[in-house]
Structures are given as structure tokens and as C-alpha cells.
Amino acid sequence: MPSLFPETIAADLGKRKVTVAFLVLFDFTSAPVRLWRGSFTLRTNDGERWKGLGKLGSVSGIQQAVNGNAPEISFTLSGVDDEILRKVRQEFAAEVKGRHAYVLIQFFGVDDPDDPDNQRPLDNPYPIAAARMLRPEYAADRDSGERSVTIKAESLFSLRSRPRYSMYTDSDQRARYPMANDKGFEFVGEVVNKVVTWPDY
Template sequence: MPRNVDTLNQAQLVSNQVSIAFLLQITFKSQTVYVSSTPFNLAWNGQTWLGVGDLASLSTVNEGTDIQAYGTSVTLSGIDPNLLKESLTDIQLGATANLYLAFLDPNNNIIGTPTCMFGGWVDQPSITPGVDSITISLALESSMINLQRGQMRRLTNADQQIDFPTDISMIWVPQLNFLALKWGTS
């Protein structure tokens, strides 16, 4: 996916010392959560991004030129076992998730505009129970995953009424099954 990297971030890419942070925005049922990979909070885009530091990890973000779904996963560890039920009921499959790469100045302020590395949806969570804490890993999938899923919609009047209740144009579609049309010269 082509990315627009602003000039301030381009300068950081060629500098001798680079400090980076990953910013993750995930929509849950109750709220949108903003977290960063730093051990301190960051401010960007009108939001405070909660610093979770080593409590979170990110798998490799892959992409390529072939037509296939690429995904990644985010893992949050150290969750109190008493919060497991609440954590799982708040996860919304298909909710949006965006991952950004940000560059930091020596005072730990974000330089320029962070670059979106991944944009997609939340998929199935996996849970790893521990003695004192639980680890939840969320799979994040790109929009290309829809190519692997069957479509449940049909070209019928009933299906058209779901999105457009006053549209009656599809009532004629069944009659087209038995209509012989000739194309070209007669």
C-alpha cells in the first residue's frame, strides 16, 4: 500500500538516531482505545495514547504485490483474570483497527504526522491463561480477507429491500429468467 510520509518523518528516516513508537487505535463495543508502544502516554490527533510499554507486543506487518489478505496480531499481556469476561465481551469482531508508526523527538513528542502502517479489522481473539494473568491476542485482518469469504447477499427484491425499503425495481428480476433476448442483427 503506498504511503504518504511527510517531510519531517522522511528526515527522521535518514538521521543517525531514530526513536519510534507504534500507535494502535482499536474500536471496541464500549469505546475506541488508543495505545502506544511507549512506557509513557503520547498526545496526537486530539487523543491521549496510553503507553503500555512491554505489556503489548506486535507481530510482523507484512504486505506484498499479490492479491491476498495480509494481517498482523496485537498481544496484550498482564490482564487480571477477573477482567477476562469483561475483556472478551467488549471485543467487537469486524471493528476498525489502525496501526501507525510515529517518530519521537528527544523530548518524546511526536514529530510530524505518524504514518499508517496497517488498516483493517479485528478478527478472532485468542486467550492464553496464566497463573496470575491472562494474555489476549487479537488478530487484525486487512480488507482483502473479504475475498476469501462467501457473499451472503443475492440479486433479489427481498435482498434489495434490506438496504432500500422503498425501491421496487428488483421485482422484475425473476421474469428475466425466462426472457429470451437476441443481441446484434436479426
């Protein structure tokens, strides 16, 4: 089986410097937007271009969903002007709400010691998180007057136990398929939290 990051592993084994950065893909309604925290437009090995936000963009809340918890991710853009605020307020529902955002990692190898900022991508970007965008939040610093917009997004795992437009019950199943005498959920109530030993000798 081929390695997931062959170029990155080879660079590391060759004692070259390897760094990593987060990339963010917003799947807006009109068109996807690709961003990262670099100071220039990055072209990754898959041919995509990622606009650099520098220190104006940040991501927080990326963590593994454990113990039934579904973490919330925050995407923040600082230094926004009136035009951006207007667009967020007027277009959020149609362009953003309910759409997906993806966080990816990208490895880099610095090949030229005389030009340490000339980072070259190693391998393709790799997705590590996906979330559903929910709502915007606004903030302003009283001292500096700097304004920011934060988009809150819920993990896709948050709806993993919620049935779509139905309940996992015998009565609901029979109501949906009365002519078929469907008994597929007849014993659901009896198996909740039940421990089954298999094989049972």
C-alpha cells in the same frame, strides 16, 4: 507536492536522531481506544492521546498483502487479570467483533541529549495497516502463571473478491432486475482468465 513527513526528513537531514514506534487504534463500539508500547501517555501532533502499555502489549503479523494472500494481524496484551478476562469473554461480541483496528507509525526526534527518553513526535501518525477484529485467544504461562489475551484480526483485503449478498453472474443479475432486461453480466463467464491485447493493430 509537499512531502509526507517534512519534519522527519528535516530532522534526518540535520543529522538528528530519528526513531519510530507503532501506535494502535481500536475502534470499539462504545469508544475508540488508542495504545502504544511507550511507558507514558503520548500526545501526538494531531491532538490525540495514546496510553502507554510498556512491554505488556505487542503486535505481530503486519505485512503487505501479496499474491492474493490476506495476512492476519495479532494484538496481544500480557499480564491480564481476572477482570480483563471477564470483560473480554462477556463483552467481545458486542464491543469488538467485526470492528476495525488500525496500526500507525509515529516518528520521533530526540532533541535533548541530556534527556534521551523525552521523545518529541515529528509530523502526524501515519496509518500502515487496517484489519477487522475476529476472535480472542487466551494463553497462560505454566511457569510464571502470566496470562495473556490475543485478538486476531483479518486484513480488510480478505473480502475484496467476495460480492456483497450476490454473485457476479448473468442469472443473478437478471433475477435482480427482471424488468430491465439487464445484460451487464452476460459475458462474465467468457472473460474469466482471458487475455486481451490492447491496442490490437
